Amino acid sequence: AQKVTQTQTSISVVEKTTVTMDCVYETRDSSYFLFWYKQTASGEIVFLIRQDSYKKENATVGHYSLNFQKPKSSIGLIITATQIEDSAVYFCAMRDRSSGSWQLIFGSGTQLTVMP
């Protein structure tokens, strides 16, 4: 069965530093898609970045990048030059071919606090 696990419940960092959030997934499929979403304090959920399983290159969008380690079924989110407004809950999610329903399987989230 598909499963997405985020073991870090919360992380605190100082502004302008780099942070990595971990995520491991389970799937039987060779083709799948991995997503990271951000939920702000107001509850708003926004899409950040996606990694396609067949791509070897790590995805990068702005100051977000991914560390995709396929043999370890791991997809870490890296935020460089963190800002106060990056404080939020970050969710990892996966969609694979067994998800014929096009549903996303979400992890439980990691609370990031960026301190001045």
Add this chain to the structure above:
Amino acid sequence: EAAVTQSPRSKVAVTGGKVTLSCHQTNNHDYMYWYRQDTGHGLRLIHYSYVADSTEKGDIPDGYKASRPSQENFSLILELASLSQTAVYFCASSERDRYAEQFFGPGTRLTVL
């Protein structure tokens, strides 16, 4: 600007009462979803739809019904609300492509007393 809106934004309901949560999207997306979020947890799929007049069950459909009368509108119905259904409910939409990201509404906070 394309958007997903939800109404109401919050609601207090009584146990055994009927609750309807509404979702409207202007993204022209085929797929729409209803998720539930419990405090400190991720999102779990309740129902989804890929075409008007058709709905499908997600991971936790028990106690919920869904209705998709048009491409733009998707409702979640709790016929007999229970205490355990107190949660925040999110609606989302996406294109039909497997790699497409989902766009979320602002959420509805439901409290069942």
